[in-house]
Amino acid sequence: MAEFEKLELEISVALKEFADSTKKSSKVAADISPVLDVTSELPLANLEYWERFIRDQYDNALASGYSHRWKFWQSNTPRISLLDLCSWDGYRREKALKTINTKVPNKLFLAFVLRRLNDWVPQVRLAAQDVLDKVLVNTEPSYVADVICFTLSHWSSWQRIDEPNRKALLDTLANKDIAKHVKLKLINSAAGPLASILSEVGRTDALDDSLEEIAASAIQPSLRAKAYRSLLEGKVSWFEGREWEWTDRRYNEGRMKPIVAERALSTKIPLLPTMLLASNDRSSLVRRVAAEILIKELDNLGSASSVLASKYAADRAAAVAERGKFALKKLAGDTLF
Known part of the structure; x- marks a missing residue:
């Protein structure tokens, strides 16, 4: 069987x-x-x-x-x-x-409780809201961390949950034990929408101090790339929703445009050492992010800019090498690129 x-x-x-x-x-x-x-x-x-x-x-x-x-x-x-x-x-x-x-x-029944925040019956949603705070505080932190990560990866499709309940879930991350378990789950998980979860967690500063550890130690390359991007840009961004954008009012044509919100990190990191760490990452996803940031920061890295640009230009990954060559041309003052 x-x-x-x-x-x-x-x-x-x-x-x-x-x-x-x-x-x-x-x-x-x-x-x-x-x-x-x-x-x-x-x-x-x-x-x-x-x-x-x-x-x-x-x-x-x-x-x-x-x-x-x-x-x-x-x-x-x-x-x-x-x-x-x-x-x-x-x-x-x-x-x-x-x-x-x-x-x-x-954790299974805790997940059922949280799903009731998106229930189609208003009275059920209200009952879930009333019980939310006490169950999150009193339930085993590892269960709460697992369920919050699962919920954050799905709640963009929840149409009935209101903002106070979203905030209540995120405020739970102020609990250091829960935040620690969320960090460990992100670092040690090999599959899943971990970068999206980190983006949603980024609505709060709960893991700002842990971003360097996540960037250096996470198993999943896309998560390391997301963490490095947040550190190097000094901000974290997340998908907020969609809004209608007219492309041609005469023909009644338009599209749904994604809305991206962002927040400045509460911690600052030295740019060059972080760039060097990212440039040596084993994943081309991370090195590509570092190469993109290099192009933006060429004037702020001094002589290290040409060293990093040359390193990226020789990278075995085509996407990274292309950005490295672009940076070298820009440093050389070549405008024909």
Whole structure:
């Protein structure tokens, strides 16, 4: 049996056991811990699939357990639990959020809570907003870091979340433990939209002091490139949205133009040493960024400009070499380029 199918089976069995324990006739106290155990390591990358799967399997288990309609004196309505964060019923999603006291037991269910900030029912969004601060403060920092990174990589497509809730999520990074886990996740992850996540985190100054470490140590080249660009430009930028731009009003033609916002870094770094580090990076993505910055900073680097330009001109990557040759021509005063 494939590992994925085995995991689905384990979750189905745990959901069935929990549904059975919630019956009025059950002699066993309702215990959700088996469900929490089997879902604790589920990858957030498949969050939408697992939400649908848990909802469908739990609904099926409940349907088989609450079918005694002739016993009119017994309630056929199952008790509210964390699993109702995935329910089709907005009333149950809202009540599930209101039952959360202090923390969420694993990162999967924390991700479900945060997804309710973009829920299609306004009352559910309000309930998620009310519970947001306490669950983020009281839940395990590593869980919060994982879920925040996942959320930041997706929330540009969330149309219902409001700015106060976005700000509340970002303000969580003021917690040093959470910020540390976010930094380590960025550095040690090899795949995913890490550069985009760093851009979104850049709305705050939580990782400004860690950018040099990220640039030097991150596994993913595009993340190192993003970190070096932010350091060398002294600012961090992120995608803010899109707005309509007319290209020809006579013919009613236009396009959606991306809006890029930026913020100056709260820390300053020495330009030349950082340029030298970037020029020796093993990835051409990083060296290309450094070559682009060199062209902008030719007049501020003194004699080092020609040394770096010559180095880039001889680079084995064509995109880097092209920029190095451009810089050499500019230093030579050649305007025919």
